[in-house]
Amino acid sequence: MSSSTKSLLTAALLLPFSHLAGAQTLVVDNETVAADNSTVAPAASEVDPNASTNSSASLFSDETVQLTDDVLANLTSLELSNVTLFSFQNDTEEDILEKRFFFGGCKTYPGDWLWPSTIIWRIFDILLGGSLIKTVPYAAPCYSEFGGIDSAECDYITANWSNDSYIHIEDPTSVNSVLFQGLTCMPPTINVGETTCEVGGYPEYAVAVTNVAQVQLAVNLARNLNLRLVVKNTGHDFGAKSTGKGSLSIWTHNLKKIKFYNNYHQDGYSGPAFKLGAGVQAFEVYEAAHQNGVTLVGGEGATVGVMGGYIAGGGHSPLSSLYGMAADQVISLEVVTAQGRFVTASANSNPELFWALRGGGGSTYGVVTSAVVKAKPAMKVTLMTWELATSDTVDADTFWAAMKAFFERFPTYTAAGQYEYFRIQNLGGDQYYSDMGPWFAPDYTEAELRALVAPLMADFDALGVDVNPVYTEYTDFYDAWQAGFPLEPWGSNAIRQASRLFPKGNWEDETKLNNTFDALRSVVEDGAYVIAFNIGGDGSQEDYPDNAINPAWRDTYMHCILASFWDPTADESVIKSASDMLTFDWMQRLRDVSPGAGAYMSESDYIEPNWQQAFFGSKYDRLYELKQELDPLGVFYAQNGVGSEDWTMSEYILGNLPSQNSKLCRA
Known part of the structure; x- marks a missing residue:
C-alpha cells in the first residue's frame, strides 16, 4: 500500500482528532488557540486578484479567498496534522488505480467506516468559516421529525410550493425534480398520504459557498473520503443533477457578484462584456444588462442560474436564433477542478476544460465560480x-x-x-x-x-x-x-x-x-x-x-x-x-x-x-475521454452526465427510473 493511501487511512480513522472533542483547541504556529470561527477559519488566504487568473478580468473578492499549498502547510503545523483530508490531489496513475480499489465499488455513505464522524464535520465547518449546513428538508415544518410542526410555516410552504421557485432556490437543498429525489418530504396535502419527512435523496450536508476556498475544501474532502459530491446552484434542473442520497452539496447560490466591462479585450474578442458570479440568476442578469445599456443571452426562466448548469448544458435563449446559444457567448470561466485547484478556463488557458464546460453538462468537470460573457447591443x-x-x-x-x-x-x-x-x-x-x-x-x-x-x-x-x-x-x-x-x-x-x-x-x-x-x-x-x-x-x-x-x-x-x-x-x-x-x-x-x-x-x-x-x-467520445483525464476518481457525478454510465443506482422508482435516494456505485 502506498504512503498516500496509508495517510488517507490514518485521516479516515480520525486518531489525531480525538483530543479535540474535549479540548476545543488547535495549535497554530506552536501557539494554542481556541478552535472556533474567529481564530482558525476559514482555512484560506487572500491572493492578489490579478495574480492567478489568465483572464483579462480580475478575480472577484470571493475568488481571491483561496485554499493554497501554503495554507495546507500551515494546517500541518496544527495538532490536526492529517490535513490529507483537505489536501489537493497530486496522484500518479498508479495512485489513482489504488485509490479506486481501496474505496471499493460505492461512494461513502453514513454508517460506512470512511464516513466522517461528528468531530470531522465540526472541524470541516470551522475551516469553512461556519458555512456547513446540516440538511433539514424544506417541507420539514409540516412534520414532527425535525423539531416539530410549525403549522403557519407549513401553510406558507404548501401555498407556494408549486408556483414560487424563489422560495426553493433560497433553500440550500430543495430541488425541482422531487420525483427522482424520492418524494421523501413534500407538503402532505400535495404528496397525498405522506406521513413522515426524511432527508432521503437530499444531501446530508451543504456548504453555503461564499468564497473559492470553501469550494476547494468541499471538493478535497469529498474526493479524499470518496463522498458523493453534488453541486446546487438553483436546483432548477429537470434531471435531479443537484441532489443525491448521502452526499455533500456545494451550494453556489450566494456567488452573486456582477461587473460590467464597457470595452473588454480577450482572445480575439473586443467589446462589452460581463463577469458574473455562478449564483447570478436570469432576472439579475437582465437587470444588470438593462442598467448598462446592453443585452445578454440568457434563458427565459427568471430564477435560472445563468452561469451554472444552464450554460454548462448549452443554454437556449429567446435570442438563440439571432446569436446562438448562451454557452457560445462565454469568453472565460473560473473553476475549481476535481483536484481542488482553482484555475481559469479560456481559449488560451486550460483550453480542453474550456471546451468541455461550454455545453458538456453541469456537475461534470468542475465547479464554476464565475464566467466572463459577451454582451450584445441594446435592442427593441x-x-x-x-x-x-x-x-x-x-x-x-x-x-x-x-x-x-x-x-x-x-x-x-x-x-x-x-x-x-x-x-x-x-x-x-x-x-x-x-x-x-x-x-x-x-x-x-x-x-x-x-x-x-x-x-x-x-x-x-x-x-x-x-x-x-x-x-x-x-x-x-x-x-x-x-x-x-x-x-x-x-x-x-x-x-x-x-x-x-x-x-x-x-x-x-x-x-x-x-x-x-x-x-x-x-x-x-x-x-x-x-x-x-x-x-x-x-x-x-x-x-x-x-x-x-x-x-x-x-x-x-x-x-x-x-x-x-x-x-x-x-x-x-x-x-x-x-x-x-x-x-x-x-x-x-x-x-x-x-x-x-x-x-x-x-x-x-x-x-x-x-x-x-x-x-x-x-462530441461524446471526446467529452468522455476528457472526463477520465480531468476527473479520474469520479469526484463529480450527474445523472445522464458524461461518464455517468460508469455508475449505477441501487434503487429505482416505478421499476425503471433511477432513484437519487439510493447508493451510487460503480457499474
Missing part, C-alpha cells in the same frame, strides 16, 4: 401572443390545419432571428387549445413583425380561424422579457418531461415534414402536453465557436418538450403506465421521424434511450 423587441382553439366554428381538423400553416414557416422565422414559445394541449372530446406565449421578435418593431407574419395571418383568415393576435412593442429587451415570461411551475410529483430537437432537413422534404407534423399531432391526440419552441441554435450569422454544445442544436428548427401527467393518488401501475408511455411510445414516435437528431439535456427524458448520442452527439 416586439412581443405577440395569440390563442388558437377548437370551437363551434373551428373543428379539430381546422385547428390542426392552422397549426400546420404555422409549423411550415419555421425556417422563415428562425432565419429572421425569431423565437416562438407555444403550447398545445388536448382538452378532451376532440377539443384542442394552443397559445402563443409569447412570440419574441428581437430587434423588430411591431410593424416589422406584422409584415413578417402577414402571410400566416392570411392563411388563418382563409381557414376561418381568428387567433386574436396582440402585439406589444418594447424599447428594451429587459422590459419585453419581464412582460413575456412568468414564473414557471416547480416541484410536481405528478409529471415527467422529455424533449426532442427536430432537424432542418425535416422541413426540406415534404414527406418528412408531413410525417413530423403527423407524429406531433398524434401524441397530442393521445394526451401529451406540448411545450415547443421554434428556435435556431446556430445564430443567424452561423459564426458559433467550437465548443461541446450538442451538434443537434446547430441543425434545428424546433425544440419540443412533451409532458405526461397523472393523478398522484393513482395506483402505482397507472402512474408507471403514464410514465412509460412518455418514453417508449410518444417520444419514440418523435425519434422515429428524426433519426440521428438529439435532445436538450437540461429539459430531457430522465431515461432517454442512447442518451450519449441524444444529448452530446458526435
Whole structure:
C-alpha cells in the first residue's frame, strides 16, 4: 500500500482528532488557540486578484479567498496534522488505480467506516468559516421529525410550493425534480398520504459557498473520503443533477457578484462584456444588462442560474436564433477542478476544460465560480401572443390545419432571428387549445413583425380561424422579457418531461415534414402536453465557436418538450403506465421521424434511450475521454452526465427510473 493511501487511512480513522472533542483547541504556529470561527477559519488566504487568473478580468473578492499549498502547510503545523483530508490531489496513475480499489465499488455513505464522524464535520465547518449546513428538508415544518410542526410555516410552504421557485432556490437543498429525489418530504396535502419527512435523496450536508476556498475544501474532502459530491446552484434542473442520497452539496447560490466591462479585450474578442458570479440568476442578469445599456443571452426562466448548469448544458435563449446559444457567448470561466485547484478556463488557458464546460453538462468537470460573457447591443423587441382553439366554428381538423400553416414557416422565422414559445394541449372530446406565449421578435418593431407574419395571418383568415393576435412593442429587451415570461411551475410529483430537437432537413422534404407534423399531432391526440419552441441554435450569422454544445442544436428548427401527467393518488401501475408511455411510445414516435437528431439535456427524458448520442452527439467520445483525464476518481457525478454510465443506482422508482435516494456505485 502506498504512503498516500496509508495517510488517507490514518485521516479516515480520525486518531489525531480525538483530543479535540474535549479540548476545543488547535495549535497554530506552536501557539494554542481556541478552535472556533474567529481564530482558525476559514482555512484560506487572500491572493492578489490579478495574480492567478489568465483572464483579462480580475478575480472577484470571493475568488481571491483561496485554499493554497501554503495554507495546507500551515494546517500541518496544527495538532490536526492529517490535513490529507483537505489536501489537493497530486496522484500518479498508479495512485489513482489504488485509490479506486481501496474505496471499493460505492461512494461513502453514513454508517460506512470512511464516513466522517461528528468531530470531522465540526472541524470541516470551522475551516469553512461556519458555512456547513446540516440538511433539514424544506417541507420539514409540516412534520414532527425535525423539531416539530410549525403549522403557519407549513401553510406558507404548501401555498407556494408549486408556483414560487424563489422560495426553493433560497433553500440550500430543495430541488425541482422531487420525483427522482424520492418524494421523501413534500407538503402532505400535495404528496397525498405522506406521513413522515426524511432527508432521503437530499444531501446530508451543504456548504453555503461564499468564497473559492470553501469550494476547494468541499471538493478535497469529498474526493479524499470518496463522498458523493453534488453541486446546487438553483436546483432548477429537470434531471435531479443537484441532489443525491448521502452526499455533500456545494451550494453556489450566494456567488452573486456582477461587473460590467464597457470595452473588454480577450482572445480575439473586443467589446462589452460581463463577469458574473455562478449564483447570478436570469432576472439579475437582465437587470444588470438593462442598467448598462446592453443585452445578454440568457434563458427565459427568471430564477435560472445563468452561469451554472444552464450554460454548462448549452443554454437556449429567446435570442438563440439571432446569436446562438448562451454557452457560445462565454469568453472565460473560473473553476475549481476535481483536484481542488482553482484555475481559469479560456481559449488560451486550460483550453480542453474550456471546451468541455461550454455545453458538456453541469456537475461534470468542475465547479464554476464565475464566467466572463459577451454582451450584445441594446435592442427593441416586439412581443405577440395569440390563442388558437377548437370551437363551434373551428373543428379539430381546422385547428390542426392552422397549426400546420404555422409549423411550415419555421425556417422563415428562425432565419429572421425569431423565437416562438407555444403550447398545445388536448382538452378532451376532440377539443384542442394552443397559445402563443409569447412570440419574441428581437430587434423588430411591431410593424416589422406584422409584415413578417402577414402571410400566416392570411392563411388563418382563409381557414376561418381568428387567433386574436396582440402585439406589444418594447424599447428594451429587459422590459419585453419581464412582460413575456412568468414564473414557471416547480416541484410536481405528478409529471415527467422529455424533449426532442427536430432537424432542418425535416422541413426540406415534404414527406418528412408531413410525417413530423403527423407524429406531433398524434401524441397530442393521445394526451401529451406540448411545450415547443421554434428556435435556431446556430445564430443567424452561423459564426458559433467550437465548443461541446450538442451538434443537434446547430441543425434545428424546433425544440419540443412533451409532458405526461397523472393523478398522484393513482395506483402505482397507472402512474408507471403514464410514465412509460412518455418514453417508449410518444417520444419514440418523435425519434422515429428524426433519426440521428438529439435532445436538450437540461429539459430531457430522465431515461432517454442512447442518451450519449441524444444529448452530446458526435462530441461524446471526446467529452468522455476528457472526463477520465480531468476527473479520474469520479469526484463529480450527474445523472445522464458524461461518464455517468460508469455508475449505477441501487434503487429505482416505478421499476425503471433511477432513484437519487439510493447508493451510487460503480457499474
